[in-house]
Amino acid sequence: MARVVRRIVDASPLILLGKIGRLDLLRVGGSEVVVPAVLLKRLAATNLDEAAQEIVLASWIRIAPSAPIPSSVQAWDLGAGETAVLALALDDRDCGVILDDSDAKRGAQTLGISARETLSLVLLAKQLGEVPAARPS
Numbered sequence: 001m002a003r004v005v006r007r008i009v010d011a012s013p014l015i016l017l018g019k020i021g022r023l024d025l026l027r028v029g030g031s032e033v034v035v036p037a038v039l040l041k042r043l044a045a046t047n048l049d050e051a052a053q054e055i056v057l058a059s060w061i062r063i064a065p066s067a068p069i070p071s072s073v074q075a076w077d078l079g080a081g082e083t084a085v086l087a088l089a090l091d092d093r094d095c096g097v098i099l100d101d102s103d104a105k106r107g108a109q110t111l112g113i114s115a116r117e118t119l120s121l122v123l124l125a126k127q128l129g130e131v132p133a134a135r136p137s
Contacts, residue, residue, distance in 0.1 A: 006032045008064070008088050010099035011039050011081045013118040018054055026061075026098065028125045033061045034095070036084035067091050076107040089113045 009026055014035065017023050026033045035055055040063065043052040055061055067087040078086070082104035089097050089108070096114035098121065099105060108115035126134035 006034050006092060006095035007116075008034045008036070008085050008092075008095055008097050009039075010085045010097070010101070010104065011042055012100040013098045013121070014039065014043070014055060016100075016118050017121075022131075023054065023058060023061075025121050025125050025130065028121055028128060028130055031096075034064050034088065035061055036081065036088055037063050037065055038084045039081050042081055064088055072111060073107070076103060078104050078107060082107070086111060086113065 007026060013026065014023070017025055040052045040055065043055070056063070066084055067090075069083055069087045070090060073083055073086045073090065076083075076086070078101065082099055082101055085097050085099055086104065086107055089095050090111060090113070096116060097104075097108050098116050098118065099108070100117045105115050105117065122131065122134050125131045
C-alpha cells in the first residue's frame with residue numbers, strides 16, 4: 001500500500017482528541033491533516049463550537065471544500081461527515097482516513113482507502129513516545 005501523505009479526518013476523532021486536548025495526535029507520523037468543511041458546520045450545529053474553533057485555529061489543519069460525492073460512496077448511505085471524508089479520499093490516493101464508524105471503515109476498505117481509527121493513532125503515538133501511556137491512569 002502507498003505511503004499515506006495526508007489524513008482526512010472525520011468528526012469523532014476530532015471530538016475525542018479535542019476533549020483531551022490532543023488534536024496534535026492527528027499528525028503523529030508527520031502526515032498533513034485535512035478536515036472536510038462540512039464537519040465544521042456539523043460540530044457547530046451540535047454545540048461543539050469550541051471544538052470547531054480549535055480546528056480552525058490550528059494552522060496545521062487544512063480545511064477542504066466538499067468534493068463531489070461519487071455513487072460508490074453514496075451507496076454506503078453514511079452520515080454527511082463520513083461521506084465527505086470518503087469522497088475527498090477517493091480524489092487523493094496519497095491519503096488515508098481517520099474515522100471510527102464501523103460502516104464507514106468497511107466502506108473505506110471496500111473502496112481501497114487506507115483507514116485508521118482514533119485508538120490506532122493513540123497506540124501509534126505511544127509506540128513513537130509521543131504519549132506516556134495509551135490507557136486511562
